Amino acid sequence: MSASDAPKTANTFTNDALGNDDATALAERIRRRDVSISEVTQAAIARLHKAEPLVHGVVAERYQQMLETAAKLDSKSDLAEAPFFTGVPTFIKDNTNVAGMPTRQGSAAVPAGHLVKHTSPFAEQMLAQGYLCMGKTTMPEFGFNASTEPVHDAPTRNPWNLAYSSGASSGGAAALVASGAVPIAHANDGGGSIRIPAAVCGLIGLKPSRGRVIENDASKSLPIDILSDGVVTRTVRDTANFIYEAERYYRNPKLPSIGKVEGPSGKPMRIGLVIDSINGHKTDDTTRRVVEATARKLEAQGHHLEPVDTPANSSFPDDFAMYWGLLAFGMKLNGRKITHPGFDKRQVDGLTQGLDRMFKRGFLKMPAVLWRLRRARFEFAEAMSAYDAVLTPVLGHTTPKLGHLSSKVPFDTLFERLTQYANFTPLANVTGTPAISIPMAMTPENLPVSVQLMSKFGDERTLLELAFALESEFSPWATAEYSHA
Template sequence: MMAAQGPTGGPAPENGRREAGVTQSRQDTVVHTYGDDALGEHDAVGLARLIRRREISAAEAHRAAADRVRRAAARLDAVEVYADEHTATERDGVFAGVPSLVKDNTDYQGLPTGHGSAAFTARPARRHAPFTRQFLSTGVTVLGKTRLPEFGFNATTEYEDAPPVRNPWHTGFSSGGSSGGSAALVASGAVPIAHANDGGGSIRIPAACCGLVGLKATRGRVIPNADGRTLPINLISDGVLSRSVRDTAAFFAAAERYWRNPKLPPLGLVEGPAERRMRIGLLLESPSGVPTDAATRAAVTDAATALEKMGHTVELVAIGLDGRFAQDFITYWGMLSFLAGAFGKRLDRGFDRRRMDGLSQGLRAHYLRNLRATPDVLRRLRRSRDAYAAAHRGLDAVLSPVLAHTTPPLGRLSPDVPYATLIERLSSYVAFTPLDNVVGTPSISLPARTTTADGLPVGLMFSARPGAERTLLELAFAWEAEHPWPLVPAPR
């Protein structure tokens, strides 16, 4: 398969790149690719139905999406590499013929995998990763690969030496991370669904920033990520970003038909809200004690009130985590950076650790200073499942913010910010999502009813006990039915 290189892999096929921090008029800050082509405003389930009924062809959907992706990428810088060929699809897949993309930390045969890092010389993968095969079993057509920050470590998709991925709701702001490229393309309308994965919030954070649905599943719900399964605590879960709850539900049902973990309760296809009323906990301040900003708190409190009007019971909860949880997670995060630098040459003989960005270098240095604490860190992190279970006892789910404050402007979390400042900013932003990765529990990000003063979405997060994705999806369907969220607006 031939590939046209994107922004961190050589010349891009589109011009018109913009530098971070450039002042733009409000009309010029929105990226909206919806139109009267074959894709329309359909989600993946709707588009697949049209293809099955032969109202449109898979080729027409592919051409329309390819055009939208290139137009969106010219302003959002969300694509790492393009696939020139129309890839084969599974004829009986639920998403047969639906255009999509794979995140560039997962091997797709014939396309390079660069992990968002300038330290790699990315080369074409010899074979699909196991999860890629599971993803393709749904029938999607892959148009290319989406950008992520280096090794997925950052909560924004920004770089020291390349343009950032921009938010289609307002291009002066972050699209989140680490699945920021996928989120930007789905939210802009370029494709209805895209691959994402989550090791500390990397599905849910960009979903919150871009007004999407992002479910991080229970550990082991899908085929284990090759990187994650070798770690002492596997934080990583693969999945998708979508604009509708039914797309996310359909994806996980289809993925389960390809491979199911016998250690987890079967999920099946969730098709709508549950009839029962739920008991929901409300968590407004993060378990690590980071304060929630006023706009985010108001959005989550508003959601709690709306859920009560829908007939659910909502009550305040707290999670009694060890006070060292946040620092322990940073140390573990640092261990991941240390391992990436130590074993990078196994993936690429030309790997140059000196070219790792400032965040990766700072995390690595932090870990080396705390190396001897590793056994205690692992023990305390594993013990956090007890506090999580206690907080969720008797509850169907817990409602919280996804992030401690609203989406930041580009530059605030850039890896060229001095490490001490950057890690403080990240700690005060990414304060809710990591716990579900450590414990291995499912959580989902959904758009709130309110937006920020800059017109950006705000995310709500529902978390639940291990294996309870059905409960989260039923709750998500109910929220979507009562409070449907808008698409990114067309520029006026």
Template sequence: MTTFDERTIVHAFRDDALGEHDAVGLAAAIRRGEVSPAEAARAAQERVRAIDARLGAVQAHVDNPAPAAATDGAFAGVPAFVKDNTDYQGLPTGHGSAAFRPRAARRHAPFTQQLLSSGVTVLGKTRLPEFGFNASTEYDGAEPVRNPWNTGYSAGGSSGGSAALVAAGAVPIAHANDGGGSIRIPAACCGLVGLKPSRGRVVGSDLGRRLPIDIVSDGIVSRSVRDTAAFLAAAETHRRSPALPPVGLVEGPSERRLRIGFLLDSPNGVHSDAATRAAVTETVATLERLGHTVEPVELDMDPNFTDDFLTYWGLLSFLLGVSGRTLGADFDRRRMDGLSRGLREDYLRKWRRTPGVLRRLKRAKEAHAAAFRRLDLVLSPVLAHTTPPIGHLSPTVPYTQLIERLLAYVAFTPLDNIVGTPSLSLPSASATTQGLPIGVMFSARPGDERKLLETAFELEADRPFRRIQDQ
């Protein structure tokens, strides 16, 4: 495996058609005629070529990328990537797995159509860990995706490829999805904005509709709050959920002051490390200075929640092993990586518990709702400790040890997936001694993305996010 200087910073920002624009800014320049969609796509392709040998973020390229038909979309002409667990017509969907040879997709997935309705130019597919199970985009027998802020460290997972490209400035936004933290985790690791929308806010996947609890939400990772807000508004223009209040285009902070609860340690008993706690407490101080009421809160989580969520992930791995031939005729579950196999085997020992697991997980929304009876938002860490080095969460680590490490790391994000509530990862003002970003997380009631975005706009204006090109 290639060795890199652990303090290497990799970014692609330069004086070209993309400049330092975010997606909203680039789309505006394209509308004004200052940049053409073709020029933006070529600049992004050149940036990707310049950095991807060091980051390993791209799975596949579109041979001749063309702007989407939606020339009046919010992101018309903006280059972007689709995560490689979502179909893009003509490209194979590999799910990060070596267990099969993927076929070229015959049509776009429903979410791909929703993303294209914003006008983006898709340049290719980004890498993810096998089936999105891991919190780091690493492999058994292949190079990992590396963090552009420090290439000796993880870019997070499962949307690690997307996060690495956006953080490094190759493209302004990229598709991500989240079934247990997979938007918010890489956003936190790479210093990005990552919103997991409410269940049903964007179009669902065919797989999600078949699951007993649909835990996956699609979205993007971005470098600015306004890009995430513009994406959500564009997604609503394509298809608005009749079950949720509309969000509309959020363009800045609100004047109303909120009651915000905060916690430093996970409700399931996992303690956060000192740097992570400091990032949260600094955010608390900022919110109080801005006039919000902030107070400690306790979430009354079922003590079985962690084991139940792990069992549910095992169920997903089991179902993939059973239905894998739909992905490729040569699918062989014995070629799944150590984490996927371990989850499946663990589930086979516990499968009789499935009805109780599902019953308890579905009840989690009651405890979550109780916490919000007197609160507008809850602030917490995204992860229990700072971004680990490459190898710490590798699927080659023995399964029992790897699960212990994952549970000590991913202790805050899964609850919102089970409950279906919106949750936002935001870069804090802090950084690790290795120069890596530290994220903080805000969660809200179902359908209340507006409060999350308004608060994020206010924090971004008060303390602009660190920029990799300034380091």
């Protein structure tokens, strides 16, 4: 096959047991016995075999085990009392433990072949909804990068255009869902790692409020817990149903209940509008136009939009960069305790090394940095007191080609590129507030462009209601031409 004949997209949608269904429709067909779980699992495996050579989103699989599990579930006489998503295929990200599978965190520094003995509490919360875990998804080393291009492995490619990044750090999850291999997959977010891959792959990506779901394994050790777990999906209702089912399993009494969200609220809201980042980098023209067009759509729906300053202190970008460096320093220092006794810090990639050096140069600033970052949630809450939500870009510019954010790029250049690109998402992590990525347009290169909505702590319901309304205006899945060969 010549280069000109090589596939430019990865599209596995076809007339099989999965069809074009989202996770909700698939779960409902399984419950009605319109399709067997074995048929669904076989279809997912066939799609994965088709997608994987193109996108490379899988680092470990257990397809045969899930076929056996599917057969056992099919033998049950009644699924009426089974969890809602019973039989729906999914994946767990490679930084979250699933018993009997490896967890390498996307890093060559973590030895291959070691199978963990215990499933993490969040993975238990997710899998209790009935999903079949087909395996583990790719990610950049320790989730530090905004593109899934580990130096020791092939890059994960964007299914809409294989020359481009799938985002990160949940890049493998997003690539598998966008390609149609599975309808929903686990993702987590320490600085944008749910929303960034969702944004560039045309998916819905909700970062929940801090404490909404059971905390990530690493959360307990962090001076400021910036981590949240969730999913990437092709429809708003899948995300809404996931968070509803997660809350049925574990309900945090310190947060207001979200409940079941099934569409727009219809009530007018006051929404702030932010176009440019406070780190001084101007948003590119394409992204700017999409955010402004989204603002007009929201106004047409009856909402009031007005420009606002970014609800954060001007020192926030530098402070977050130092915290980012602290995480790299901590991983190099404590990698054997955090990951595996065979952890080899000499094998970490250039980004981890550079962040570690950056932290060491400025570590004396950390007490003040941590004080300001802890204050950020109060400053955000005060700034949001007059608003129901804030509309921003997800990213500073459209999706880059593979290589632009590779960890092989010299650190100073790569870090500058990352601060120009992933400059809107970290605020929600530090403040603990919910934020959602919603696709709103396509570029001439056939790549999605998305917007971000942020709301008050504990108010995921508002974000889901607004997302439902915007989904009715645009969805890449409503117009995509799927092959049914």
